[in-house]
Amino acid sequence: MNPKAKLIASFKYKKLRYTKNHPLRIPRVSLLLDFLLAMNLISPKEIVESREATREELLLFHEPGYIDTLIEADRCQCVPKGARQRHNIGSYENPVSPAMYKGSCLATGSSLQAAESFLSGVPAFNPAGGMHHAFRDKANGFCFINDPVITLEFLRKRGFKRLLYIDLDAHHCDGVQEAYYGSDEVFVLSLHQSPDYAFPFKRGFMEERGEGRGRGFNLNVPLPKGVNDTEFLYALEFSLDYVLERFKPEVYVLQLGTDALLEDPLSKFKLSNLGFLEAFRLIRSRLGEGVYLGGGGYHPVALARAWALIWCELSGREAPVEINEEGRKVLEAVEYEELDEEEDRSYLYRKLLDESRGGHIRKEVKEILRNLRKI
Numbered sequence: 349m350n351p352k353a354k355l356i357a358s359f360k361y362k363k364l365r366y367t368k369n370h371p372l373r374i375p376r377v378s379l380l381l382d383f384l385l386a387m388n389l390i391s392p393k394e395i396v397e398s399r400e401a402t403r404e405e406l407l408l409f410h411e412p413g414y415i416d417t418l419i420e421a422d423r424c425q426c427v428p429k430g431a432r433q434r435h436n437i438g439s440y441e442n443p444v445s446p447a448m449y450k451g452s453c454l455a456t457g458s459s460l461q462a463a464e465s466f467l468s469g470v471p472a473f474n475p476a477g478g479m480h481h482a483f484r485d486k487a488n489g490f491c492f493i494n495d496p497v498i499t500l501e502f503l504r505k506r507g508f509k510r511l512l513y514i515d516l517d518a519h520h521c522d523g524v525q526e527a528y529y530g531s532d533e534v535f536v537l538s539l540h541q542s543p544d545y546a547f548p549f550k551r552g553f554m555e556e557r558g559e560g561r562g563r564g565f566n567l568n569v570p571l572p573k574g575v576n577d578t579e580f581l582y583a584l585e586f587s588l589d590y591v592l593e594r595f596k597p598e599v600y601v602l603q604l605g606t607d608a609l610l611e612d613p614l615s616k617f618k619l620s621n622l623g624f625l626e627a628f629r630l631i632r633s634r635l636g637e638g639v640y641l642g643g644g645g646y647h648p649v650a651l652a653r654a655w656a657l658i659w660c661e662l663s664g665r666e667a668p669v670e671i672n673e674e675g676r677k678v679l680e681a682v683e684y685e686e687l688d689e690e691e692d693r694s695y696l697y698r699k700l701l702d703e704s705r706g707g708h709i710r711k712e713v714k715e716i717l718r719n720l721r722k723i
């Protein structure tokens with residue numbers, strides 16, 4: 349079999365977890381791998397074992413002093429003096445843990461592997477990537493190393509001059525936006541919960557258009573609570589039209605955070621995994637293949653199902669309707685206390701694909717897109 353696509357992944361993430369009670373402590377990449385194997389949706393030949401990014405690669409974006417502090421914090425598993433104030437390391441949000449440096453290096457190396465695979469003609473998905481909040485010298489929003497920016501820098505070094513970054517995560521990509529604000533080479537497009545009510549609060553407004561030394565390319569589409577499949581796809585289609593009228597990308601990097609799904613405890617959107625899959629299909633139909641990264645997503649079972657669908661689509665498989673017994677066992681074995689408290693979501697364990705969560709497009713969503721046109 350000649351694989352059409354690759355999944356960059358590793359079971360090493362099992363030992364590289366965030367601290368207890370942190371929203372990102374849940375199994376994600378290893379759960380996806382276990383689930384795909386149990387469902388017979390991947391063969392070993394399609395899996396590429398993740399590698400760690402080198403220091404040189406981390407420095408494609410980050411400040412050396414920041415990386416040294418991360419290394420020191422990792423070595424002692426403590427918060428070095430001044431690290432909290434200077435680099436935002438050691439807070440509840442960005443705690444010291446094995447995930448902090450070793451996990452981030454593995455996720456970043458994997459994003460570069462996905463980019464290399466893409467350049468060799470085999471598209472690839474790195475579910476551990478998409479840590480879009482990290483700044484050059486600061487941790488932010490659970491992110492320590494900004495692998496999307498490092499991936500874009502890697503592609504720029506390979507000679508690409510017009511790069512598009514698309515972010516479907518429910519949260520605005522403040523770290524990526526800041527890295528390219530004012531750039532004429534990288535267009536940053538993000539659809540997200542409005543910062544009026546959601547993290548990162550200070551960034552992600554429509555008015556942030558990227559004015560800088562050149563004309564700048566930046567498009568934020570902040571959306572209201574409760575966005576359904578129809579609204580999300582409508583906004584995405586509109587945004588893609590807007591971008592492609594102004595910018596002809598040679599390559600794109602896509603962040604596929606799953607926290608826009610209804611089940612996600614950290615966001616207010618109401619997407620089904622079918623809507624999420626349709627968004628992926630829409631982007632690929634308009635732009636061809638890109639470099640695919642993961643992102644946020646805090647409901648482990650919803651996340652594993654959604655990324656399994658992305659993998660099926662990418663590898664040319666038809667996704668099965670039912671979850672088989674082996675797959676169900678994998679999902680039921682997830683330890684996640686919040687699952688005990690939530691409403692009846694037994695559908696998550698029976699079927700792989702959700703029913704559509706479509707609906708009408710509310711006035712306020714249309715209004716936002718009308719306003720974009722005016723700017």
Ligand SMILES: [Zn+2]
Pocket residue numbers: 517518519605607643644645
């Ligand atoms: Zn998010």
